Amino acid sequence: MTSGSHADSPNNDDLNFDSGEESEPNEEDPEEPEDPEEPEEPEEDPAETCHPDIAGWDTQWRQVEEDVVMLVNQIRAQGTNCGEYGEQTPAGPVEMDPYLQCSARYHSIWMSQTGVFAHDSPGGDLGDDPWQRIAATDFAGYPTGENIAYGYGSAQDVMTGWLTSDGHCKNIMMQGANVIGMGFHGQSRYWTQNFGWMD
Numbered sequence: 001m002t003s004g005s006h007a008d009s010p011n012n013d014d015l016n017f018d019s020g021e022e023s024e025p026n027e028e029d030p031e032e033p034e035d036p037e038e039p040e041e042p043e044e045d046p047a048e049t050c051h052p053d054i055a056g057w058d059t060q061w062r063q064v065e066e067d068v069v070m071l072v073n074q075i076r077a078q079g080t081n082c083g084e085y086g087e088q089t090p091a092g093p094v095e096m097d098p099y100l101q102c103s104a105r106y107h108s109i110w111m112s113q114t115g116v117f118a119h120d121s122p123g124g125d126l127g128d129d130p131w132q133r134i135a136a137t138d139f140a141g142y143p144t145g146e147n148i149a150y151g152y153g154s155a156q157d158v159m160t161g162w163l164t165s166d167g168h169c170k171n172i173m174m175q176g177a178n179v180i181g182m183g184f185h186g187q188s189r190y191w192t193q194n195f196g197w198m199d
Helices: 059-078 098-114 130-136 155-163 166-172
Strands: 142-150 179-185 190-197
Touching: 059 155, 059 166, 059 179, 059 190, 098 130, 098 142, 098 179, 098 190, 130 142, 130 190, 142 155, 142 166, 155 166, 166 190
Parallel strands: none
Antiparallel strands: 142 190, 179 190
């Protein structure tokens, strides 16, 4: 950004307010140097800012997370049977929300670090349960559910596992969800899936 405009340059044609006469251009006076433009700061990704351990999330893990969201929307578009919860009619698509994604990523890391496979995260930096973790990210909507998994090596495999479990299937098909956060920790193969609703 420059600090001076052309109108403030010493070589302008404006009236000289001291003499009341029009000033002549001064060829010898150098133009006021412009300040170099400051480089723009890269915008922070909310999906990586809720905890230091999430910064610089692996590119391949990101792609797997996106693949899961694609598969979620495919099954939501066609409907499915969730066992004890019965036939689930088609539901609208969900979009990746960076705050839910940050919460999901953190929980996958927490499970990897502690070896505890559970929804609760006692003593965790973002809170002790899914609702506290999601709130800690400043998610502006309403959380509606969470799925977790361990050991699956691909997006398709983890989705098959969730869809053959009635409760996980019901979360995926929930009509009252329109956003999702996926967290896949590739080194340990812990998975977390958070759902929510945004107005």
